[in-house]
Amino acid sequence: MRKTLAALSVFALALPAFAQDQVRIGVEGNYPPFSQVSPDGTLSGFDIDIANAVCAQMKADCTLVQQEWDGMIPALAANKFDMIVASMTITDERKKVVDFSDPYYDVPSRFIAAEGAFGGYSPEELAGKTIIVLRNSPRAQYLEATYPDSRILAVDREPAVYLELAAGRGDIAFGSSVVSAEAFLKQPEGEGFEQVGETLTLTDSVDGGVGIAMRKGDEALKTRVNEALAAIMQDGSYAKMAAQYFDFDITPPHARK
């Protein structure tokens, strides 16, 4: 009996240490080439690679949890996972509810439409037109504030932005310059479409870009993640991973040499 108790208490003591190295990561799967689900159900993409690399660097035992974009932060708050690696742009609003790591990439936004349909993207030119955008995203807020005379079709997944554009439900789409280029324009469905105007950076704060989100006050994890991110950027594995997906530099400004 005493032995059992002793064994139990040892087990109980060991539990917290054991739990520390169990890290559950929320990922998305609807944001190619950052995250996508292949037909056989496996997750892949730049976000997934970053998640795995950070895990390996932290020597943590990681589980990837797939979660719809809409419920990402709520699921983190509800303790369904410990951090979010899902191309989440760092914004002031989100910073009120989660803590962010240092940015791990930075990609501007861009308009995209049928070839020759638009010369520019000023609010006057897009007045009365339907703009397609991802719901509850910084881009959607930007459109609402900057394009009050346009109709906005807010869809709930980034690929749906381009699906709807190709289907003709809107006149012009506003999305990630990388997602629209890699996952749409380079695909057969993207034929006859082009990016309109130059790229736009919506966040003007110094730590703009995309970060890993964690519950507020999870300082220990934040430090480990930031160290891991710095390490993979330094040893060249970040550049190697990025080169698999992009033919341009997506390193966040703060980490560029």
Add this chain to the structure above:
Amino acid sequence: MIDWTIVREMLPAFWHGLQMTLLLLVTSAVAGLLLSVPLSVARSARSPWARWPVFGFTFVIRGTPLLVQLFILYYGLPQFGVIRNSTLWPLLRDPWFCAWAAFTLNTTAYTTEIFAGAIRTTPAGEIEAARAMGLTRAQVFRDVFWPGAWRRALPQYGNEIIQLMHATALASTVTIVEILRVGRDVYTNYLKIPESFGMAAVFYLGLTLVLAGLFRLLERHFLRHLDPRASATPMPEPVKASAHA
């Protein structure tokens, strides 16, 4: 525990969502009712040429999830250039029309089967008696056949409409901002369950109460002969008389 400032702030949005839900419900329920009356007659007709196509339609619609039907209409059809260039495109381009069409098709299929079942249980004697009195076919349908079938179908039809109201939540998947979509937005922006899905649930419960009450009134009107209280309650006069004695 409930943050009332969020509730108050989001009330106008929920109000708009409620209007959208009601609009979807009423328009698809009315269209479904109009379509299912002739279809249910065809469904219970003797001729296989009338019966089988309608059975095929209700079998396919009732055999597949409504969400799949909605996605086929909304995402599937625009993939064909023929459809994008057709005169129907201005309609199919509109998310609202796609949702309305999916809900209408769905409720038409279920309502057709409900009515067809009620028609099949029409006592043959009623029709024979009506014919014997020299009523025309149209008169038999209007005055004998349909009123009876409608009364038998009413309780089930009420359930179907309440289920249709709950099904309108699926419209939130195709960019339509109805009650559930407002709830999801509140959830995403404030991360609070009672103020988001809880509020949505309250609105749906309220709608269900209203619909159930409406159908209770309809049943009281049309099914008076089946209400035990209506026939068992003593008339006022005898009560008065016994009080005097």
